[in-house]
Amino acid sequence: MTDAAEAAARPGDKPLPRLALLREMTDRTVLEQVFDQGRVTRAALAETTGISKPTISESVRRLESSGVLRASGSNETGRRGRVATYYTLAPDAGHVLAVEVNQHGVRTLSADLAGNPHGTARLTTPTAEGTEALADALRTAVAQALRDRADDGALRALAVSVANPVAPQTRTVIALPDSPFPENTLDPRTVLAELAPAPCLVDNDVNFAALAERRAGAAADTHSFLYAYIGAGLGLSLYVGDQLIRGAHGLAGEIGYLNTAGTNPPLSLSNALARQGFGRPGSPALDVGVVTEHLARAASGDTAARAAVDSLSNALGQALAAACTVVDPELVLLGGPLGGLPELLEPIRATVAGAAFVPVRIELGTVTDSPGLRGALLAAVEAGRAGVLASQPSR
Missing domain, CATH: 1.10.10.10 (Winged helix-like DNA-binding domain superfamily/Winged helix DNA-binding domain)
Structure with missing residues (x-):
């Protein structure tokens, strides 16, 4: 022996x-x-x-x-x-939970450790009611999801996707000006600490959407790529050498705050697009309905709408071209309620091709059903499995 x-x-x-x-x-x-x-x-x-x-x-x-x-x-x-x-x-080996928190409210998605989804629910809570109301909604939604999965064993991990950047060290939500998300700081880990005593991962929805594309979507074979979310807000997730780039303050990829050329005083990209008629009343957030209406009119031959769409595509394409020049990705994926529309793909491709320092492939993301929530679930499954292994006795 x-x-x-x-x-x-x-x-x-x-x-x-x-x-x-x-x-x-x-x-x-x-x-x-x-x-x-x-x-x-x-x-x-x-x-x-x-x-x-x-x-x-x-x-x-x-x-x-x-x-x-x-x-x-x-x-x-x-x-x-x-x-x-x-x-x-x-069957009772445990389960995981993914949660999506945005301006529409809270949505949950639970799964077993194999990643098989078992149940989803949505709780609508307008963010105008404030951070405390959103925290209450978060607790209510998670408590209900845990009751629904009570027979599946312990909660092994929880992942929370939020529609704002997240501080890398504290994992609290960063309040940004002119954001469609509430202008207060939310700390999901503190809110859920007693209710869900399990590892809690918190990240912004764009990063989780990019993770979903990397693990189960169009970036599955790509190590360096950008995921561009285009919706009410604008944001990028940057993967370089298969590493997520967060930045020192968790603000990497916030292209909506890029200054645009030719305005005096300088305007952020979001504000500039809002002034072109694409924003919500009294807000620089893009109005998804207005943009889709312009796209429909442009497709039917409306020249004014076509010019407006070209202006929008050019502004977005220029921002992406600048990011590509800095990061040099293999691939750019477009996602979100507007980024996922085929009508914007070709004009953005044309703008980037004419402005980027190096050629880059631009495609539509393929994870289109709540990609942020799907990415959060993937992260929760990975953390849950790691927890199971860590809990095994050595014998």
Whole structure:
């Protein structure tokens, strides 16, 4: 017997760090296979992973005894006397929750640790009522989601997507002038600390949308890309070398605040577009309905509407071209209620092609159903799985 094996076999002794690490790595590999395949046998795990059958069996035993895996029936293997037992994720192994908070209210989406969505709900709360009302709505929505998933085991992780930038150190919402989101600071982790005692990830919706595109969308094979959100607000998420760039204050990518040329005094991009007739009354936030109306009229041959759309596309394209010159991405994805419209794709492409220092591919994002919420769910699933592994006893 080796020294490591003898040490591990002595009653009362803790496993050597190296042995504990190997066990953790094996357990992680086994769980990843279960997450991907749903239902597996020990023999299939050994064949797929290349890990020895005895080591796989020990890992399955650990995960089963800790309540993460559960035997789910058996099937004949084709060999006389041999029966294969299938293992799946235990129904009560835990769940995760994603939450989206924006000017329309709060929406929740829950899922198991395999990432399978189980339920969604929306609570409409106008942000004009203030931060405290929004905090109350956040607590109410999360409490209801937890009650709905009470039979799924512990909440393993929570991710909150907000429609404003987030401070990198404190994870509080940063109040910005002229934002459609409330002008107060919201701290989701503090609001939910007692209600949901689990790791809580907080980020802005554009970053989470970009994560969704990176993991399950048009940027799946791309390491450096920009995700441009074009809607009531404007924002960029920047991935460079597969690293999200947040900036020192969490304000990287806030292109709505770029100064535009040719105005005196200088105007931000959002304010300039609002003055061109694309904004909401009394606000620099873009009016999505007004823009889509202009697009429809331009498509029907209205020359004035066509000129307005060209002006809008040019302003957006110039901002994206500047970002491309600085960041040099492989890909720019357009998303949001306006960015996802095919009618804006070609004119923005043309502007960027004429203004950017290097050629860049511009496409529409493919995660179009609440991408910020989808990205938050992906982040919560990843954190939840990590928590499960961290909670496994070493034995």
